[in-house]
Amino acid sequence: MTRILLLGASGQLGQQLCRTLSRVGTVIVINRATLDLCQPHQIPTVVLPIQPDLLINAAAYNAVDRAETEVSQADAVNAIAPAVLAEVAKTLTIPLIHFSTNYVFDGESTTPYDENDVPNPINAYGRSKLSGEIHIRQTWERHLILRTAWLYGIGHSSNFLNTICGWQPSNRNYESLPISSALLPLPLTLPMPSNP
Numbered sequence: 001m002t003r004i005l006l007l008g009a010s011g012q013l014g015q016q017l018c019r020t021l022s023r024v025g026t027v028i029v030i031n032r033a034t035l036d037l038c039q040p041h042q043i044p045t046v047v048l049p050i051q052p053d054l055l056i057n058a059a060a061y062n063a064v065d066r067a068e069t070e071v072s073q074a075d076a077v078n079a080i081a082p083a084v085l086a087e088v089a090k091t092l093t094i095p096l097i098h099f100s101t102n103y104v105f106d107g108e109s110t111t112p113y114d115e116n117d118v119p120n121p122i123n124a125y126g127r128s129k130l131s132g133e134i135h136i137r138q139t140w141e142r143h144l145i146l147r148t149a150w151l152y153g154i155g156h157s158s159n160f161l162n163t164i165c166g167w168q169p170s171n172r173n174y175e176s177l178p179i180s181s182a183l184l185p186l187p188l189t190l191p192m193p194s195n196p
């Protein structure tokens with residue numbers, strides 16, 4: 001069976017990937033306690049002995065606002081760690097699947113973005129994620145980079161739907177919910193797990 005090494009399994013996307021991928025292979029999870037991606041130099045020591053067939057990186061430094069003041073942490077997890085993961089995938093000659101973000105763009109386009117649009121991140125988070133993408137592309141050709149925007153799913157307290165639902169009882173002053181119309185993503189729908 002395909003041995004799939006998944007990073008970021010405790011996250012919103014990672015939890016769903018764990019459930020879904022277990023139908024197609026043996027999912028091996030490495031959590032932060034075993035491998036802190038703020039220490040990217042530790043990646044080869046931890047990952048190489050596992051000898052997976054596929055490497056999936058769902059881990060990220062996702063605190064968009066905090067990234068402005070925690071630039072080195074954001075860069076370590078979002079830029080340097082993906083670069084090292086690409087090196088490791090190359091050494092093992094296995095594919096790397098990595099997730100990125102709409103924040104690589106500046107949001108100024110009046111038409112939907114596609115893969116060929118030129119990125120222009122306007123914040124530290126977006127710059128760190130774009131840097132990760134570039135490192136992967138330059139390092140190992142057998143990669144897939146998926147740029148997502150607004151993940152929805154169940155079972156994760158901080159997802160978009162739960163956040164909105166959580167606002168309602170405690171914000172009785174709102175007659176309508178103030179959601180920015182500047183963000184109009186095409187959402188990535190995570191499938192419902194068969195055993196929620």
Ligand SMILES: NC(=O)c1ccc[n+]([C@@H]2O[C@H](COP(=O)([O-])OP(=O)(O)OC[C@H]3O[C@@H](n4cnc5c(N)ncnc54)[C@H](OP(=O)(O)O)[C@@H]3O)[C@@H](O)[C@H]2O)c1
Pocket residue numbers: 007008009010011012013014031032035036037038058059060061062077099100101102129147148149150151
């Ligand atoms: N959520 C969205 O709406 C959204 C939108 C656009 C793009 N994305 C992209 O989609 C991907 C998944 O996002 P998500 O929402 O599922 O993220 P998330 O829920 O914030 O989960 C992040 C994962 O990364 C792990 N992680 C963070 N820092 C780490 C570190 N230093 N060492 C080891 N592990 C670390 C976390 O582990 P702990 O549990 O230990 O913290 C967690 O498992 C990311 O690449 C993100 O940039 C997400």
